[in-house]
Amino acid sequence: xxxxxxxxxxxxxxxxxxxxxxxxxxxxxxxxxxxxxxxxxxxxxxxxxxxxxxxxxxxxxxxxxxxxxxxxxxxxxxxxxxxxxxxxxxxxxxxxxxxxxxxxxxxxxxxxxxxxxxxxxxxxxxxxxxxxxxxxxxxxxxxxxxxxxxxxxxxxxxxxxxxxxxxxxxxxxxxxxxxxxxxxxxxxxxxxxxxxxxxxxxxxxxxxxxxxxxxxxxxxxxxxxxxxxxxxxxxxxxxxxxxxxxxxxxxxxxxxxxxxxxxxxxxxxxxxxxxxxxx
Amino acid sequence: xxxxxxxxxxxxxxxxxxxxxxxxxxxxxxxxxxxxxxxxxxxxxxxxxxxxxxxxxxxxxxxxxxxxxxxxxxxxxxxxxxxxxxxxxxxxxxxxxxxxxxxxxxxxxxxxxxxxxxxxxxxxxxxxxxxxxxxxxxxxxxxxxxxxxxxxxxxxxxxxxxxxxxxxxxxxxxxxxxxxxxxxxxxxxxxxxxxxxxxxxxxxxxxxxxxxxxxxxxxxxxxxxxxxxxxxxxxxxxxxxxxxxxxxxxxxxxxxxxxxxxxxxxxxxxxxxxxxxxxxxxxxxxxxxxxxxxxxxxxxxxxxxxxxxxxxxxxxxxxxxxxxxxxxxxxxxxxxxxxxxxxxxxxxxxxxxxxxxxxxxxxxxxxxxxxxxxxxxxxxxxxxxxxxxxxxxxxxxxxxxxxxxxxxxxxxxxxxxxxxxxxxxxxxxxxxxxxxxxxxxxxxxxxxxxxxxxxxxxxxxxxxxxxxxxxxxxxxxxxxx
Numbered sequence: 001x002x003x004x005x006x007x008x009x010x011x012x013x014x015x016x017x018x019x020x021x022x023x024x025x026x027x028x029x030x031x032x033x034x035x036x037x038x039x040x041x042x043x044x045x046x047x048x049x050x051x052x053x054x055x056x057x058x059x060x061x062x063x064x065x066x067x068x069x070x071x072x073x074x075x076x077x078x079x080x081x082x083x084x085x086x087x088x089x090x091x092x093x094x095x096x097x098x099x100x101x102x103x104x105x106x107x108x109x110x111x112x113x114x115x116x117x118x119x120x121x122x123x124x125x126x127x128x129x130x131x132x133x134x135x136x137x138x139x140x141x142x143x144x145x146x147x148x149x150x151x152x153x154x155x156x157x158x159x160x161x162x163x164x165x166x167x168x169x170x171x172x173x174x175x176x177x178x179x180x181x182x183x184x185x186x187x188x189x190x191x192x193x194x195x196x197x198x199x200x201x202x203x204x205x206x207x208x209x210x211x212x213x214x215x216x217x218x219x220x221x222x223x224x225x226x227x228x229x230x231x232x233x234x235x236x237x238x239x240x241x242x243x244x245x246x247x248x249x250x251x252x253x254x255x256x257x258x259x260x261x262x263x264x265x266x267x268x269x270x271x272x273x274x275x276x277x278x279x
Numbered sequence: 280x281x282x283x284x285x286x287x288x289x290x291x292x293x294x295x296x297x298x299x300x301x302x303x304x305x306x307x308x309x310x311x312x313x314x315x316x317x318x319x320x321x322x323x324x325x326x327x328x329x330x331x332x333x334x335x336x337x338x339x340x341x342x343x344x345x346x347x348x349x350x351x352x353x354x355x356x357x358x359x360x361x362x363x364x365x366x367x368x369x370x371x372x373x374x375x376x377x378x379x380x381x382x383x384x385x386x387x388x389x390x391x392x393x394x395x396x397x398x399x400x401x402x403x404x405x406x407x408x409x410x411x412x413x414x415x416x417x418x419x420x421x422x423x424x425x426x427x428x429x430x431x432x433x434x435x436x437x438x439x440x441x442x443x444x445x446x447x448x449x450x451x452x453x454x455x456x457x458x459x460x461x462x463x464x465x466x467x468x469x470x471x472x473x474x475x476x477x478x479x480x481x482x483x484x485x486x487x488x489x490x491x492x493x494x495x496x497x498x499x500x501x502x503x504x505x506x507x508x509x510x511x512x513x514x515x516x517x518x519x520x521x522x523x524x525x526x527x528x529x530x531x532x533x534x535x536x537x538x539x540x541x542x543x544x545x546x547x548x549x550x551x552x553x554x555x556x557x558x559x560x561x562x563x564x565x566x567x568x569x570x571x572x573x574x575x576x577x578x579x580x581x582x583x584x585x586x587x588x589x590x591x592x593x594x595x596x597x598x599x600x601x602x603x604x605x606x607x608x609x610x611x612x613x614x615x616x617x618x619x620x621x622x623x624x625x626x627x628x629x630x631x632x633x634x635x636x637x638x639x640x641x642x643x644x645x646x647x648x649x650x651x652x653x654x655x656x657x658x659x660x661x662x663x664x665x666x667x668x669x670x671x672x673x674x675x676x677x678x679x680x681x682x683x684x685x686x687x688x689x690x691x692x693x694x695x696x697x698x699x700x701x702x703x704x705x706x707x708x709x710x711x712x713x714x715x716x717x718x719x720x721x722x723x724x725x726x727x728x729x730x731x732x733x734x735x736x737x738x739x740x741x742x743x744x745x746x747x748x749x750x751x752x753x754x755x756x757x758x759x760x
Contacts (some may be wrong), residue, residue, distance in 0.1 A: 011335060020335050028328060035321070201371060209321055209369050216325045220332050223286065227336035230283055260338075 014232065014261045021224055028220065032213035039206030046199045060109055061185045064129070067101035068181065071136050072174050074098065079139065079166035092140045099133045106130075109184055125180040132173045139170075235259035239267050246274060285350045287337035292355040293330025296362055297323045299411045303366070306485075307404025315404030318369035326362045352419075353745060353753045360384045360741070363412050370405055373397075377730045384737040386412030388744035389626060391499030391596040391713030392736065394726045398504050403485060406502045410489040416744075417496025417526070417626040418466050461534040466626075470495045473522040480514045494522040497626045499596030499713045506598040506721075513582055516599060520589045527593035527621025528553065548661045549622050553632045557592050560616060561585040564609040571606045584609070587721070592616045594627040596713020598721035610716055614703060617712045618680075628711030628743050630680055636660060637673045679747045683739070684709050690735045696728075704732075708739035 011017050074095040106129040113122035138144060144165055151160065160168070238257045245251040255271045300323035307316035343351070363383035367374040374382065378394045385392045386409055395401070401409075473491035478484060486502055493500045503509035507516060525533060528550055536543035544550045564584035565577070574580035583600045590597045591613050602613060620629025637660060644656045657664045687705030692698070696718065703715030704725075714721040719728075725736060742750045 017335055021332070024328060024332055024335070031324070205369065205371050208371070209318075212322075212325060212365055212368065216329055219329060223332055226286075227283065227333070231336055 028217050036210045043203050043206045046202050064105040064181045067098045071098035079162040095140050102129050128177040128180045132177045135170050235263050280346050283337040284340040286333045288351045289354050289358050290330040290333035293326050297327035303404050303408035306407040310403040313402035315402040318366045319404050322365035349752050360387050366408050377733050381733045384740050387416035388711050388740040389416045389496045389498040390711040390740045393724045396726050409500050410492040413496040413498030413500050414492035465530045465533050476518045494519050495526045497526050497593050497595045508599040516586050523589050523593040523595045527625045527627040529622045529624035549633050552636050557588050560612050561588045567606045567608045594620050594712045601722040603720035617706045617710050620710050634673045687739045708736045709743035711743050
């Protein structure tokens with residue numbers, strides 16, 4: 001059994017040595033490539049996750065801002081430009097849609113932020129959005145107009161205009177909500193910090209094995225060069241020189257050139273040939 | 280020098296290291312494929328390939344010359360330290376390139392210093408690899424490679440001569456083939472027995488194996504941030520003290536004791552000096568600590584002082600107490616022990632008790648000659664007359680050790696470290712002890728040192744492990760012919 005094992009793993013010809021050496025190099029090359037691919041895949045996956053998360057957050061913030069601005073446009077048109085009840089009806093659907101959109105987006109943002117380190121900021125954002133929505137709904141429902149009408153009827157009170165209502169009541173809430181959405185955007189960006197750090201760690205881990213594999217390959221190639229020179233090139237050059245010396249100056253062929261495998265056979269055969277001619 | 284022969288045997292050592300990396304990967308696998316699995320497996324594959332490649336071309340050599348022996352030993356150690364970095368580097372974490380090099384050199388030279396701030400954060404596979412590197416380094420990378428290679432014939436002897444310190448070689452009265460058998464039996468046997476004893480004392484299997492490997496390699500790598508202080512168990516400390524002491528005694532003497540021969544540990548003058556020195560210094564330190572009020576009871580004081588004395592003298596570097604807070608007398612004595620260390624022919628480093636004993640006898644004989652100018656006085660150790668060549672080598676080594684230590688201290692001081700830290704860090708590294716004092720004390724580490732000083736530390740570790748001259752020879756490799 002041991003003999004069989006030895007026989008299988010004994011390399012005693014130039015061809016076999018070269019074949020095994022090239023196979024080793026190929027294996028390492030393939031291995032380095034496979035590691036690169038695997039590690040780059042991992043980095044790519046992490047990067048994709050971060051970009052996706054970032055994209056989703058930006059889109060969500062964009063939705064919230066669009067809804068808020070839509071609502072603000074409606075409010076400006078109704079309360080500042082027109083203020084008439086008849087006009088309100090035509091804009092009510094647009095306003096309701098923006099309220100629903102803002103409400104939906106903020107609740108989504110709240111769910112996302114609950115998973116991060118800023119759950120308190122999520123609550124503030126939702127409260128702010130709810131407040132601005134309530135104001136818009138109350139205007140659409142006619143509550144603001146009714147309140148103004150009651151104030152007009154009461155001689156003791158100063159009745160505000162819808163324009164004043166917008167400036168004093170709605171606009172501060174609108175600005176506060178917009179500010180909260182901006183905060184949400186920066187907050188979410190900051191919450192990606194650990195993931196970005198992880199990505200940097202993963203990137204380092206991706207580069208290191210490939211780098212080490214390459215160093216190992218360089219060392220193996222240097223060893224390969226050394227062994228080829230030592231065991232094959234130098235003996236052939238010495239045989240060639242010795243044969244040249246024999247042919248030119250009739251100096252005896254050096255039969256003691258240190259070599260092995262087929263090169264040793266070549267040396268011995270040349271020596272035999274020379275002996276044959278000498279006789 | 281036949282470079283192809285040197286490369287072939289270094290390749291064999293690499294295969295041995297690759298096998299241990301694979302073993303560590305298996306530990307990682309058993310631990311639920313922890314994060315060390317992939318780095319260890321990958322490192323094992325790369326190291327094995329690197330080691331196997333020379334075997335395709337280079338045939339075995341029947342006769343290894345002394346210069347080739349030196350090159351194989353020094354080369355193996357350096358290459359082992361380089362490939363030992365692979366798992367750390369690939370794993371990442373606290374391991375930058377410099378840190379990985381430091382940890383690898385510290386393991387293979389059995390120094391036991393670390394750059395890790397949180398050891399317990401490492402996955403089990405990586406902790407096992409740390410201890411395994413210490414264990415391999417303990418008795419010498421080359422000796423292990425020789426054990427697993429049955430076909431080296433006469434070439435064994437030359438490698439053994441280089442690996443074992445000069446005095447250890449003189450003390451060995453066995454043939455080289457027997458030396459390898461002795462090393463295997465004593466080292467493996469001691470590790471197995473220590474593992475079992477630690478398990479019985481209450482450690483888990485994993486901790487038992489890793490602490491035993493570290494103790495028998497006199498390295499001091501622990502799996503806990505508090506080192507052995509984590510277990511706070513007198514029984515565990517006692518077991519480790521015995522293991523460390525035995526590992527720091529000449530393996531040939533241990534073998535002789537086990538096999539009932541005459542030159543056993545009870546008759547050995549060197550061993551008597553070694554153990555006597557530890558006992559006396561332990562007692563002095565414990566009195567000093569008790570008088571100073573560092574510990575409230577005599578028992579506690581003796582327990583901690585004895586453990587630290589054994590740990591430092593054997594160059595293990597395990598800790599149960601912060602020696603930085605101890606009295607100046609205790610600190611000075613521990614520094615003295617860091618210089619003297621264990622016996623030649625063991626896994627410990629440092630100047631060695633044998634050399635100190637011979638140096639002391641040379642001084643005594645010199646005094647006698649002053650009194651009796653015509654007297655012919657010979658220097659004997661264990662009843663064996665030491666020839667002038669050995670005496671000269673001993674003195675040369677001591678001078679070289681002091682010079683290297685001072686040079687190392689200067690380098691540390693250049694970068695702004697205080698005198699205590701600089702001197703003890705240099706001594707600790709060159710003696711392969713592990714902890715020093717000051718910023719590199721028993722409860723701190725080398726993490727905060729600048730990269731240049733980490734490199735300086737690793738250089739000192741390698742110089743110390745290769746008994747200074749083994750390393751210096753490498754500088755003159757071009758003139759070897």
